[in-house]
Amino acid sequence: MPTARIQGKQLIGAEGSATNAKTFVATNPGTGTPLDPPFHEANGEEVDRAMTLASESAEFFSNTSYETRAKLLEAIADGLMDAGQELLDRCHAETALPMNRLVGERARTVNQTRMFAEMIREGSWVEAKIDHGDADRTPAPKPDVRSMLISIGPVVVFGASNFPLAISVAGTDTTTAFAAGCPVVCKAHPAHPGTCEMIGNIIADAVKATGLPAGIFSLLQGQSHEVGHALVEHPATAAVAFTGSIAGGRALFDTANRRRNPIPVYAEMGSINPVFVLPGAIEERAEQIAQAFIGSLTMGVGQFCTNPGLILIPSGEQGDRLIQLIAANAAAAAPGTMLHAGIHDAFNKGVARIKETSGVQLLSQTEGPSDQACCTIAVTDVATLRRERSLMEEIFGPCSTIVRYENADEMVEVAQAIEGQLTATLHGSDSELSEHPSLIRSLETKVGRLIFNGFPTGIEVCHAMVHGGPYPATSDAHFTSIGPAAIKRFTRPLCFQDFPNDHLPPELQDANPRCIMRMVNGVYTRES
Template identity: 50%
Template structure:
């Protein structure tokens, strides 16, 4: 395998060209030391946005016309190029994020793995959703025309890198992989928290574009102000969809910009979630102390900087819940401080915990160990009563980090009332024993309306990349509850159906042609098969 160059240049990548930014310069910050890292990255502006979007539009028709094999090979080549960067990639990601080397090395594997997974999806071809209703000229009282349907790519897609996953939700993450798999060129806005990691991966994708003989505008990487460059990117008339992972404030701003356009476009924004955990009586009776320790392990993983972090725990009050709280409080008090991704995230976390702790309805049960290190996370465990939770504003708001609020309920009915009152979530978790079956079944029907993924007897941190995964949920966890940003179903976000009625055979797309030359699964006259 040829090694990819690892010397950072501090430049954007627009349709294959390295371009210096003329705006404000930013550097990554080492979360462990607070030291700035070279090189500096100059922000781009409207001119760079227009150039990247124009190149993406120019590439679109050629790129979407690639064969299934060509597109699959392209995705696999990106994965190979990322791996060819070698140790320099996880080392830079570690320096910029403070995440442990084991975590970022594993994240690189997840990034390349999902690229290869989408290559399999493309080769299989079923994502095109081919349907054929042959004409029935002799049907009475009226003939049926020949109608065929497939899904086609929407057009150029804007992707915004996330702070908490410098690879798997960033330049070559799930949004980019699924958009490219669908046949859409991609323009990525790099995240300021890890610009060097973004450049290394961006260069790997650029090299893959060239190696596969694709139009240069198939991929571009921009650096710039979120409110300014981000809004300009979403507002550009050539962009046809947006993939975003970040705060609710930023996600709603992009959604508003997309809706203000003369032609509104879909924004697939993953925003905020507190991922409630429900502890049912049987489970608490059997393993309260064990659950308390496991909960804190999930809570403090990665400084709590996961979109699936368990930020809310709900249970009926009693001796078993006290046992859980005692074990959890002990584990929190023993937890070491860990670095957060950016100074801004650390500041927001500290302010969020302080705001909750200052409220009269809330009791602070435990805090993690203190530290003099910059931007460190000190875990927090807080508790309140269900009456206060249901009657007060803001107790269910996300605090991004290792903080969780326990809600004590009177009984099972109030547990369900709290479940019904929480906002839309990415996940909901239930810990139950066989004795809890009836209550769990009742609770499940409520949680189906609240969350995209429901777990039993596990913890929400950790998202498997596969065919059945849903990483999405009702608002405000995402802006569109019908979609997922993880798993193979993510490709559907960047496709739309088109029907072809009485189109001459020689003009039909290959997936709809008689004889099924692509050999893919299709629904022909209502029957699913490879015919």
């Protein structure tokens, strides 16, 4: 795919648009060099045009066959691979992410897109339910009631900064919305706009090749908050998907709820992903835990939403030994370039706040250039954590706080004090799990994923995965933003009562022509 296709314009349906004279440029975070070309900021007229096209194509798209949608997803996956090295080179220039990381992320993006295509073809994702009527029931006849999930309409997707391929223009939000039959208007991330435009062109080509209306996909550029809020406020928008900061997600959530007709905002926001280390785990594998913890903390320069920002370690000699091992591993961790200057500045401010907090000691901080982020480990105790709640706020980057605990009650206290999280991790033996039911129960109420003897970075894209959690981890803990189940965000249940069989959707007809799994009179079956 030639770089000349990056024109710095909006992609509205199949047409380029650049009606706003205001422009911005991407910057190579590794060198500080501006990257060509300039990108035009979307204006209100372009937002309205994109959303209107999405609205006009929504009914047609929602009624397309599952095979057509699956072919669209497969064409997107093929296009990502066909883009070859040029896409990866542009992404590397805009993000400073290592090439091997980008190769792996592209593979994840392609594989998950193909997985969603398979899910669509199989068809059971609609969760069809049938309760047959009974005209002879007394004292009142029982109606025939059937329901299934249907698409909700145009979805606005905000690309994430830290996963420019897997959680951006062609990421899970876009591809599951397409799978559900929802048009997508994507707000490109201003830190990697060229990457976004290249992928936007791939999607537009896939839409054309599949014979679908061009209006089911548009891509808008912009650094300003105005573009994002205008998209959320537009009357055609049916739902919003966002990955980013608590402040950004909450602002969009509040905008959506001020609308005359409020809409759902599925925002994946902040998390410190606490790790609880029990004494038995230290005795069995202290060196392994220390190495894996620092590896998880510094992976991708700590720019993961599942970054372990808090780790509880027991007081006493065992805990002292683990902390010494953590310090040694942290000292050996190389500094790294962050995704963009804004993230790096926020990281530095967060580290400075930790250092200035009374009752907190700096255990380790690697040295490196001022334009790179260094691994930072601080140590405190439960009493200080109780007093300084800012220690439970996310610092996006390779920084974590060790909290020394005296007993099981203090671990439970911390588990109950933290806000909603994407993950929590327990390190211990099987027998120790049985000794801490209160801790486990407390964590179950606070997280979307509970991990045993592992670390939270690295998310398996599979049907059972839950990447979500209570606020402020996400704005809605009922859903996941990773994996096939993410499709449910862009659907709603529709019930048919006493409809003639021939007028029902195929998924609800008695013969079950799609051979999908359905609940019939309370029993799951594929039978007709």
